[in-house]
Amino acid sequence: MTALAALLAAGIPVGGHYPWPCAAVSETVWRDAATTLADGALTLLGLWGEPGRAHMALLEEPAAIAVVSLDCPDGHYPSVGAMHAPAIRLERAMRDLFGLIPEGLPDTRPWLDHGRWGEDMPPAASYPFLPAIGEALHQIPVGPVHAGIIEPGHFRFTAQGETVVRLEERLGYVHKGIEALLSDAQIARAERIVARTSGDSTVAYSLGFARAVEAALDITPPPRAVWLRAVMAELERLANHFGDFGAICNDASFAIVLAHCAVLRERVLRAASACFGHRLMMDRIVPGGVAVDLGAAGIARLRDLLPTLGDAFAPLVALYDKTASLLDRTVTTGILKPELARRFGAGGYVGRASGRNFDARKQPGYPPYDELRFDVPVLTDGDVNARVWIRVHEIRESLGLLEQLLTRLPDGPVLMSLENVSSGPGEGMALVEAFRGDLLVWLRIVEGRVQRCHLRDASWFQWPLLEAVIEGNIVADFPLCNKSFNCSYSGHDL
Amino acid sequence: MLKFLLQGLRAPLTEPPPALDAELAALAAALDRTARKRLGRGLAIRQVDAGSCNGCELEIHALNNAFHDLERFGLRFVASPRHADVLLVTGPVTKNMREALERTWNATPDPKWVVAVGDCGADGGVFAGSYAVVGGVSAVVPVDLVIRGCPPSPTQLLRGLLSLLTP
Numbered sequence: 331m332t333a334l335a336a337l338l339a340a341g342i343p344v345g346g347h348y349p350w351p352c353a354a355v356s357e358t359v360w361r362d363a364a365t366t367l368a369d370g371a372l373t374l375l376g377l378w379g380e381p382g383r384a385h386m387a388l389l390e391e392p393a394a395i396a397v398v399s400l401d402c403p404d405g406h407y408p409s410v411g412a413m414h415a416p417a418i419r420l421e422r423a424m425r426d427l428f429g430l431i432p433e434g435l436p437d438t439r440p441w442l443d444h445g446r447w448g449e450d451m452p453p454a455a456s457y458p459f460l461p462a463i464g465e466a467l468h469q470i471p472v473g474p475v476h477a478g479i480i481e482p483g484h485f486r487f488t489a490q491g492e493t494v495v496r497l498e499e500r501l502g503y504v505h506k507g508i509e510a511l512l513s514d515a516q517i518a519r520a521e522r523i524v525a526r527t528s529g530d531s532t533v534a535y536s537l538g539f540a541r542a543v544e545a546a547l548d549i550t551p552p553p554r555a556v557w558l559r560a561v562m563a564e565l566e567r568l569a570n571h572f573g574d575f576g577a578i579c580n581d582a583s584f585a586i587v588l589a590h591c592a593v594l595r596e597r598v599l600r601a602a603s604a605c606f607g608h609r610l611m612m613d614r615i616v617p618g619g620v621a622v623d624l625g626a627a628g629i630a631r632l633r634d635l636l637p638t639l640g641d642a643f644a645p646l647v648a649l650y651d652k653t654a655s656l657l658d659r660t661v662t663t664g665i666l667k668p669e670l671a672r673r674f675g676a677g678g679y680v681g682r683a684s685g686r687n688f689d690a691r692k693q694p695g696y697p698p699y700d701e702l703r704f705d706v707p708v709l710t711d712g713d714v715n716a717r718v719w720i721r722v723h724e725i726r727e728s729l730g731l732l733e734q735l736l737t738r739l740p741d742g743p744v745l746m747s748l749e750n751v752s753s754g755p756g757e758g759m760a761l762v763e764a765f766r767g768d769l770l771v772w773l774r775i776v777e778g779r780v781q782r783c784h785l786r787d788a789s790w791f792q793w794p795l796l797e798a799v800i801e802g803n804i805v806a807d808f809p810l811c812n813k814s815f816n817c818s819y820s821g822h823d824l
Numbered sequence: 825m826l827k828f829l830l831q832g833l834r835a836p837l838t839e840p841p842p843a844l845d846a847e848l849a850a851l852a853a854a855l856d857r858t859a860r861k862r863l864g865r866g867l868a869i870r871q872v873d874a875g876s877c878n879g880c881e882l883e884i885h886a887l888n889n890a891f892h893d894l895e896r897f898g899l900r901f902v903a904s905p906r907h908a909d910v911l912l913v914t915g916p917v918t919k920n921m922r923e924a925l926e927r928t929w930n931a932t933p934d935p936k937w938v939v940a941v942g943d944c945g946a947d948g949g950v951f952a953g954s955y956a957v958v959g960g961v962s963a964v965v966p967v968d969l970v971i972r973g974c975p976p977s978p979t980q981l982l983r984g985l986l987s988l989l990t991p
């Protein structure tokens with residue numbers, strides 16, 4: 331019996347949970363799951379709470395997924411983070427949001443809660459950063475308001491001269507209370523909030539939410555809608571990867587690549603606006619299908635655009651690859667060791683640049699990708715350069731995917747009504763590949779409303795790794811490392 | 825190759841400025857004329873994300889691309905509020921960002937303007953009512969101009985910012 335099957339067999343199956351199984355387990359089995367994670371036999375996909383209950387989503391690679399749930403009426407549960415570091419921040423967030431206490435977790439500091447949510451909160455006590463001890467160390471506090479046009483967060487560097495000894499992140503500044511807003515919400519309202527969890531991944535969030543709702547209600551959207559969703563998802567990936575490629579080069583002061591990439595990104599967004607009526611394609615994917623169809627003119631416009639993007643991008647890649655002063659900044663900078671990427675289940679280009687061959691479009695996979703040809707690039711160097719190259723390869727793959735999608739787009743309706751379908755209760759789950767990595771959506775529908783919805787951005791498992799990769803690098807290389815990760819603040823802070 | 829790429833950028837990508845719409849022009853006319861005179865034709869902008877979903881930031885970034893080329897109008901982004909004339913604030917103002925926004929505003933020298941960006945900046949947008957947000961920029965610092973949209977397109981943003989410069 332596999333490790334995951336053994337855990338499930340030791341619990342009581344929970345009915346109405348789709349598409350992957352769920353079991354209610356005892357504290358002992360919960361602890362076994364944590365040990366199995368720590369041993370490396372399983373990967374943590376998610377850990378979330380609700381009043382009186384904790385849930386943990388587990389992946390047994392390549393593609394077996396299950397959820398274990400633990401009732402904790404007294405609000406205490408055995409900490410997973412005490413044994414398996416990737417769970418630590420998730421558990422700190424669960425304590426802040428649901429008052430669930432992880433027994434045995436050494437880090438008792440709040441995470442998303444900065445002590446300001448109450449009405450007349452006194453100024454929050456200072457946050458105790460972890461110490462670094464040694465000769466001639468100094469601290470550099472950065473943020474939450476940064477110098478560029480980026481999201482807010484605090485970085486506390488401890489450096490010796492130019493070299494970073496320790497980086498500690500403090501996040502939560504953009505916490506908006508999303509999961510509370512999603513509690514007992516109409517589906518139509520919930521979908522708008524979910525779409526605004528991380529604007530750069532709005533398509534992926536809407537896709538994950540729609541798929542989870544459809545799983546919970548046991549419905550299948552029409553084929554044309556499924557294919558149009560993939561068109562939008564790949565356009566979103568292209569736009570973001572173009573932007574990142576340019577921005578990483580720009581952080582090494584090589585501005586011309588950004589100037590060109592910004593043009594390519596803009597061309598994608600304009601096409602998206604012309605075809606789907608919104609530059610970021612927000613609110614276009616909905617449970618039951620998509621909100622807009624793509625006409626013949628739209629298809630023609632996209633098919634004209636694709637080769638021009640590929641042609642314009644190729645010389646930029648050649649320029650990157652031939653500019654020694656640029657490579658000097660990216661090669662061997664910010665190395666993420668494959669072992670660490672594996673332990674944290676790092677998704678997206680962060681994991682794939684460090685040898686972790688995981689892409690939710692392949693495994694567990696979802697339609698229409700099972701009918702399309704594409705490769706998942708994997709590299710092992712784990713440096714900024716490798717994360718750049720994964721994006722380059724993925725841009726090429728996305729262009730190829732779009733070509734196939736537009737050529738073979740099935741006919742038919744694009745939206746089914748949710749009126750005459752089941753109104754639950756049911757629990758649904760989805761794992762979709764956003765541009766920065768796998769996104770997990772879990773929700774429960776009761777009487778046609780979202781009773782509880784949890785969103786786990788890929789950033790949750792990437793942010794801690796950024797702390798690891800900067801160690802031993804110079805402070806001036808932090809922007810490059812940070813941009814090569816491009817984690818979401820909003821998607822993480824919720 | 826570099827030459828080829830540089831030439832590629834000279835191609836006529838940059839578009840003419842958008843026409844101002846009447847509503848925005850009226851708003852802008854209400855701004856303090858003396859302050860505007862002192863600032864002349866240039867504006868230094870400090871962007872502050874006060875809890876955005878990052879969608880607004882993406883479109884603000886797009887103002888810098890070759891199509892919109894913000895700097896030709898004398899508008900530029902600066903790294904510090906101490907160098908800024910305008911604070912461009914996005915997001916519903918999370919309670920965790922409230923103090924940082926106030927401190928950024930206090931660090932900006934007078935005369936200064938605040939532009940609230942996006943439906944979130946206007947009134948909290950879809951996040952209004954949450955325990956974790958204040959709900960709109962004007963609840964924390966005085967707002968001179970609101971540019972709605974979710975997110976507002978670069979053209980809408982440009983139109984709003986240019987209205988600040990129109991005498």
Ligand code: SF4
Binds near residue numbers: 942976
């Ligand atoms: S207005 Fe829309 S795009 Fe802008 S921050 Fe709010 S939700 Fe995001």
